[in-house]
Amino acid sequence: MSGSIELVQTTKVYDQNPVVDAINVKVEKGSYCCLLGPSGCGKSTTLRMIAGHETVTDGDILLNDRNVTRLTPRQRGTAMMFQDYALFPHMNCLDNVSYGLKISGVSKADRYEQANEMLGLVNMVEHANKFPDQLSGGQQQRIALARALICKPDVVLLDEPLSALDPFLRIQMRKELKQLQQKLGLTFIHVTHSQEEAFALADQAIVMSGGKIEQVGSPRAIFESPNTPFVANFIGGHNVLKASGSLAFLSKGSGSLFSVRADHISTQPRSENDITVKADVIDAEFQAQFYLVECVLEDGQSITCYLSEDTFDARLISSGKSIPLYWSEERINTFRC
Ligand SMILES: Nc1ncnc2c1ncn2[C@@H]1O[C@H](COP(=O)(O)OP(=O)(O)OP(=O)(O)O)[C@@H](O)[C@H]1O
Structure with a gap:
């Protein structure tokens, strides 16, 4: 297992406004971590900084004890799955999933073999030739996940991955996410504003408010003993x-x-x-x-x-x-x- 993440005084300032304010936290390798908080608290910005899609104003990001703060997303060993899945509409599932390997110069035969393996992992082999608009929301999410996993990342970053699904499917897909994370032993960092979702999934939950971390711990520890009035109110x-x-x-x-x-x-x-x-x-x-x-x-x-x-x-x-x-x-x- 690999994929420990450490944020050290990590800060993002937009227009002189610190939206992520010198946060310090360690995420253990192989764990399922949920970044939880209300809209605007800085959780997506934190995720994007870990992914390398957002520059860090101050502080550092360590991945497996290696400072990756100034590295490009592809150099880091992370993969991001976006809220709207961001699948290429003109590509079938096989091409969507193998895209990351294509831009890395992997031959067609090799990348299709690996993509088929990933489709198997998310139970989507029989949909390999379908296009995104022929898939249900849950199926699109599986393809997006397979696409994120194809480059064998150490850390998978998920920004509100379940928010586009109806409540029934959301519960089913969250089980699948957890099972996949456990099977692969990868570190998952999952952004959500839903306390219920975070509590169902997380080994470690990080509760944020106003760009700061209010509490870090297991869902049970947080529920049993909220650190601040904000946490007590937010978790309900x-x-x-x-x-x-x-x-x-x-x-x-x-x-x-x-x-x-x-x-x-x-x-x-x-x-x-x-x-x-x-x-x-x-x-x-x-x-x-x-x-x-x-x-x-x-x-x-x-x-x-x-x-x-x-x-x-x-x-x-x-x-x-x-x-x-x-x-x-x-x-x-x-x-x-
Ligand atoms: N590119 C940007 N330029 C200026 N301000 C930004 C930018 N991106 C985000 N912000 C601001 O930073 C703050 C944190 O945004 P962020 O998206 O990280 O919050 P969030 O907790 O993920 O919220 P949500 O759940 O609504 O996505 C917000 O006040 C937002 O308006």
Whole structure:
């Protein structure tokens, strides 16, 4: 396995505006890494700098401990798969996939042999002679992936690869991406604004905001312990609360914030030491496996909890109703930054 990536103080400035601001992070070889964050946070710029499609204003990019900052995309050992797949419309699948070898001067027989092998890898052999407009979105994505893999990169860079697919296909294709990455043992760096997608795929997730890294870790570690109020809000399923009003006793200084997961809040105490607050129900949404219940605390703060169908029915939850909410103090997440 190869393909470790290290960003060292990596910076991109556009019009005096640092859109990627001196970030430092290491991606282990053979891992599936997701760059996650809201629109405009700098994730695509970061990916493009790794690919060599964007110059680096300051700092370095190391690939397998080799400084590649000033190398061209083809010299780096990375391959990029674009959001719209960027397939050549006038070429059939075989020619699309073998294109990278053609421009490297590989003979027709050799490049077709390797392209057929790649088509086999993505289960597209029988579509070799079709043109992109004869393929479904998922099939186009497989061809784009085969085309990215043909030059045997160490690192595969994917910019929102699933965003053009419908929700059902998106889930199927993300499984295929993960299986392929595991089978090949390559490093994948996948840009997404979807927390669900990143959590389903990533060994390592990097959460970005405003050109900076907010948190790096496994999806589970990030979900269990978000570093900042931004991360807690962005990944969802967390309440960011101020230690004020009936929660003032939890304050660790002025403006003290903490988070508690919506699925860790219940309407029944689990122990006599549980924190308890009075809440008024504002709204409830049926979410199939649970009800998402939005409430407001006495001091006006919003709080959301996930209640089971049974609890929802037993408590006769409805808008305007006052209910007690409980959670264990151990469930409180204190922000590190
Ligand atoms: N070529 C450019 N010139 C000037 N500003 C740019 C350029 N490319 C990107 N930006 C700005 O840099 C910031 C980061 O853009 P980037 O595309 O990296 O964000 P992103 O997180 O990938 O967003 P999205 O999910 O919308 O693609 C944005 O504010 C964007 O407007």
